[in-house]
Amino acid sequence: xxxxxxxxxxxxxxxxxxxxxxxxxxxxxxxxxxxxxxxxxxxxxxxxxxxxxxxxxxxxxxxxxxxxxxxxxxxxxxxxxxxxxxxxxxxxxxxxxxxxxxxxxxxxxxxxxxxxxxxxxxxxxxxxxxxxxxxxxxxxxxxxxxxxxxxxxxxxxxxxxxxxxxxxxxxxxxxxxxxxxxxxxxxxxxxxxxxxxxxxxxxxxxxxxxxxxxxxxx
Amino acid sequence: xxxxxxxxxxxxxxxxxxxxxxxxxxxxxxxxxxxxxxxxxxxxxxxxxxxxxxxxxxxxxxxxxxxxxxxxxxxxxxxxxxxxxxxxxxxxxxxxxxx
Numbered sequence: 001x002x003x004x005x006x007x008x009x010x011x012x013x014x015x016x017x018x019x020x021x022x023x024x025x026x027x028x029x030x031x032x033x034x035x036x037x038x039x040x041x042x043x044x045x046x047x048x049x050x051x052x053x054x055x056x057x058x059x060x061x062x063x064x065x066x067x068x069x070x071x072x073x074x075x076x077x078x079x080x081x082x083x084x085x086x087x088x089x090x091x092x093x094x095x096x097x098x099x100x101x102x103x104x105x106x107x108x109x110x111x112x113x114x115x116x117x118x119x120x121x122x123x124x125x126x127x128x129x130x131x132x133x134x135x136x137x138x139x140x141x142x143x144x145x146x147x148x149x150x151x152x153x154x155x156x157x158x159x160x161x162x163x164x165x166x167x168x169x170x171x172x173x174x175x176x177x178x179x180x181x182x183x184x185x186x187x188x189x190x191x192x193x194x195x196x197x198x199x200x201x202x203x204x205x206x207x208x209x210x211x212x213x214x215x216x217x218x
Numbered sequence: 219x220x221x222x223x224x225x226x227x228x229x230x231x232x233x234x235x236x237x238x239x240x241x242x243x244x245x246x247x248x249x250x251x252x253x254x255x256x257x258x259x260x261x262x263x264x265x266x267x268x269x270x271x272x273x274x275x276x277x278x279x280x281x282x283x284x285x286x287x288x289x290x291x292x293x294x295x296x297x298x299x300x301x302x303x304x305x306x307x308x309x310x311x312x313x314x315x316x317x
Contacts, residue, residue, distance in 0.1 A: 016286075020279065034271040038278045045282065084289050092278040099271050191286065198293045205300045212307050 001197055009194055015187035022180040029177075035099035040180055042092040043170065044188035046114070049085035050150050051192065052078045053117065056124070057147020060140035072136055073207065075143055077199035079124045081192060082146075086118035101163050108162040113153040120146035 019040070029036035056078035062071035093111065094104040105111065120142065127139045157166045173181055 016283075035274055037275050041279060041282045084285065088282055088285055091281050095274045095278045095281075098269060099274055195290065195293065198290075198297065202293060202297045202300060205297065205304065209300060209304050209307065212304070212311070216307075216311070 005194065005197065008190065012187060012190045012194055015183070015190065019180070019184050019187055022183055026180045027174065027176040032100050035096055038092050038096040040184045042089060042096060043181070044185045045085050045088040045092065047185060048188045048192045049082055049089055049117075050154065051189065052082040052085060052196075053121065053147050053150050055196070056082055056121065056143045060143035060147075064137060064140045064144070069207065070204075072140070073203035074196070074200050075140065076125075076128060076203050077196050079121050079128075079139075079143060080199060081196055082121040083118065083125060085188075085192075086114070086121065089114060090118060097163075106163055108164060109156040109160040110153065110162050110164040113149065113156050117146060117149050117153055120149060 023037050023040045026037070026040070028034060029039075056075050059071040059075040059078060062068055063075060093114075097106070098104050124139050124142050124146065127135050127142065131138060154167065156162065157164050170181070
């Protein structure tokens, strides 16, 4: 991964620079017009947030049941990224909603459950920062519950009546919209892989530093 | 003479039924404040409501760029700080060994 890191970073940067041009060339949606273009960054951010919540939950489970420190470091990195992509989803969504629905925010099932998911991963990060000794195991349990919340967030639009577009939107995208959308998804996921690699490396370096200090004290 | 007025439970049920039936009726009433206090010209209301879509799209995309670049910069900066500290500690240990 270390050899591939720089070339992949260049590819990701290039994709993010190219994305606005592709989005600009995509056709306008008939009822929402220009504001629907927020979709091309909003949904890939949400997908990345879901992936990150799963990475955090699974690595937390591995840490909890197998006791592997590397899994815990990956979980911390994934929780932070879930929070970052979550805030992107929660800000770009209302910007789109204001024009499409006439309101910034609605306490409907999809939006509220996304907000709760984001809060869970922020709680995880707060617990890791201020929880003291042993908080990593408690946080790991919280991350598993956070991950379990993801399918509910995803299916909420199909089960309850909400203003939010349903999950059928993405599979039924028109060809002109499909290309730019999946291009943006690839760019977001590539950036995610790079960011989580760098963030997990930061945790590993911190652990190494802590070990050295402990060795000095002894 | 029998008392025709129903018992307490039935009365409570009747009140509940009236309330339940009246809720959708009340909910379907148009908002009254503007219509009672004065008429608002359409052009003014429309101006207040209209937010250019382009501005929202630019803010959304700008926010995503700023967040992602800011986060990547924060990882890079934190990593640099930890690595500098690691170097400093390693040098201190080496210097201590030489003595």
